[in-house]
Amino acid sequence: MVPVASVDFTSQLLQYFANGVAKGSTYALMAVGYTLVYGVLQLINFAHAEVYMLGSHFAYYQAKWGGYLPDEPGAKPESVPILLVGAFIAIAMLACAAVGMLIERVAYRPLRNAGRLAPLITAIGVSLFLQYGGQVVFGTEPKLFPTFVETEVFEIGSVKIPNTNLLIVVTTFVLMLGLTLFVSKTRPGAAMRACSHDMRTAKLMGINVNATISLTFAIGSALAAVAGVLVAMDQPAITPLMGVRIGLKAFVAAVVGGIGSIPGAALGGLVLGVSESVVGGLWDTNYAEAVAFVFLIVVLLLKPSGLLGKATREKV
Amino acid sequence: MAKTVGLLLAGLVACYGLNWFLAEFIEVVYVDYLNLIGIAIVLAVGLNVINGLTGQFSLGHAGFMAIGAFVAGLVSIQLTYGEMSSGPLELAGLGTFLLSLLLAGLAAAVLGVVVGAPALRLKGDYLAIATLGFAEITRILLTAQDSLGGPTGIKRIPKMPLLPGTGAWDGGTSVFWIFLVVFTIVLFSARLQRSTYGRALIAIRENELAAETMGVRAARMKVMAFVYGAFFAGIAGGLYAHYQHSVRPDDFTSIRSIEVVVMLVLGGLGSITGAVLGAVAVTLVPQLLRPLEEQLQVNGLSMVVYALLLILMMIFRPQGIFGQRELSLKLFRRILPGGRK
């Protein structure tokens, strides 16, 4: 993120706001994956954070094998042609979609009728497996991410916006819009909504529930891959444990926004990103870490279903 | 009551005997495993009252432990050295040690009231994520206190006090103190379970509305469960602080909270026996796999195997090792040939 020079309060605030929107966009992109899966399976998919980690690693290795990493430490890496960047991201998305579907097939589907806790524990298991499996395969050393986009900083008034941040925000916006259209306008999207509303009835209506759940995981995972690459472009190093913190925050964002709701995930992500950035900038980065959780508790106590969620009532 | 005093005395003697035996015959590294298992048991059996008996979903147990660890550490440092300074580790006095543990438990219990209150409005995963939020806030606030060492935490926490006949051994009296608490919480939790309070807690788990209309004050009982679990988690934190001699806020991340839930589910949610077994398995398995990792020189391998075991275990036995049953004399009688049914 961008350091802030000593300027007046308003432009400082605007700067933190702009940084926060970019940060919040990555939360939102991740939160969608949590919210989609939770909407359908009522499962906190802990492994989602590791799919994000894999996304950035898949892109990294493509660039490495393509010869776009510096040969010796300290050398300025060659930047990747823009079309190739697109191809790397697309392949990372496909690979992550496959991983996401595989996780569901292997670790969650066998437990679909085993209550709520057992799949939660396997989700934790998969998460640990990928974190430490990542260490085994990729190594524990942080890896410098190749230059996908030459950094350039735009200035609007006194607010500095790097092109990577702009890219993050625009990409997120386009993907979220696409997803919303997909879910509301297409047949597979309708099937997803039906499963999320009532899986048993959806099944009785002839919807292929398994395929729909797989699709849900594929979409969420592909978006996580994008988030992984975008964040890696912004923060140069990647590690197998990089998903842990953003994963927790993104899930919190999904809950704050109202779990099961796509606009909720977007709103939750933005709210958290901006408030973290503002609190961190004006006050203390330590307290910024706590902001998400304070928000979470306040929102849950005032409106347990989240900002944009719907309340349900138990029949007595 | 007389029986209670007798049982506690017997536990005291048994823990002393165990400590003496280990000091005489066993390598300290194995004793380290044992102590970590003991602390894990206290956490798991306490959380079982909240998650297992009462059917709440708390995912913030590490927060209670963190408060306990810091309170006990600070009290003990203050009363032993008078200030935080450098120098060799000293022994805490018996009074200091016991007081620090009591205050650790009480401080965590107060936090238990705060965290338990949302349980009156929230259910299931929502409660889980809120309790996790509380634990994270606790950890972050501790990290932000420069007076408490910030991210590096507090150091030079005195050793646990010695007992007559236990001296020159690296393990000190840790086994005695830790397992005395293990003994106490297992005894109390088994008794809690089989009392009017235990039945009320289970009633809340089974059907909260029916429990309330039958006169069970669900709100009060839920907070009680949180306070009970938090109190012992605070003591576990105090023991951990005295055992490790230093604590950092990052010793108590959400990963540890999640770990305690894993122990419960693995052992069989709602069963004390299961909680104990889960605590043993989750603590020991990665440690036992460590030599394999070192031999093959592959970092992270032991955790990979552990994670795989966890996934397989859940797929093939989703109700946990013990389900909701308890290991008791009755069960032994049933299993033994010719036993009564």
Added chain:
Amino acid sequence: MTALLATENLTIRFGGLTAVDGFNLAIEPGDLFGLIGPNGAGKTTVFNMITGVYLPTEGSVHFDGKLVNGLQPAQVAALGVSRTFQNIRLFDELSVLENAMTGAHQHAKINLFDSLLRTARHYREEQRQRDRAYELLTFMGLEDRAGLPAKQLPYGHRRKLEIARALATEPKLICLDEPAAGMNTGEKAELSALIRKIRDELKVTVLLIEHDMKLVMGICEKIQVLDYGKTIALGTPQEIQNNPKVIEAYLGGE
């Protein structure tokens, strides 16, 4: 004689739907009172408002002279109102005996430390609860099943256990929500006798929701009929049977 339970202008709305509208009810001590009406008339909703599960939008519930609405269910139970549920709500993992003992929990005069330290008071309290629960199980004819987990109980017995559990709270008024649903003729006859015994021997006032007209007409002395959230008739079984409004409500005439 003053009413044991009195509701005045009791009204509840869920969003735009008025489920119960200006409902008045007066039950005197010792009554065996029937509340009937077609499906969806709002009977269970009335129970939920009486027992503190729902907060009425308007109106009041008085029990034993005290205002009840606004109290938590457990506080209402403490005043002496107990109930059963249309969709049975037992504590499945507890035994039959323990289910009934849970009803007696609210009268426990011990604290947590008594139980943790196993004081004499703890043992006395356990004994009291066990004895009372056993008495009531015997009263309901379930004493042979005391040790069974509640989830293994057959359907008819589950309904009876709910009644035993409710009685263990030592209520002045018990509200039974369709206790005969799903029972066969023999079981229903037995249940009728039991309900009468609850009133006559245990001296507990009974408020009964039931769809089985034969059972209601057979045991209730006063009956009130609810339709679309409003009272349409009140009287003795004979009066109700001959009331044209009631017949219309049940036959669905326009």
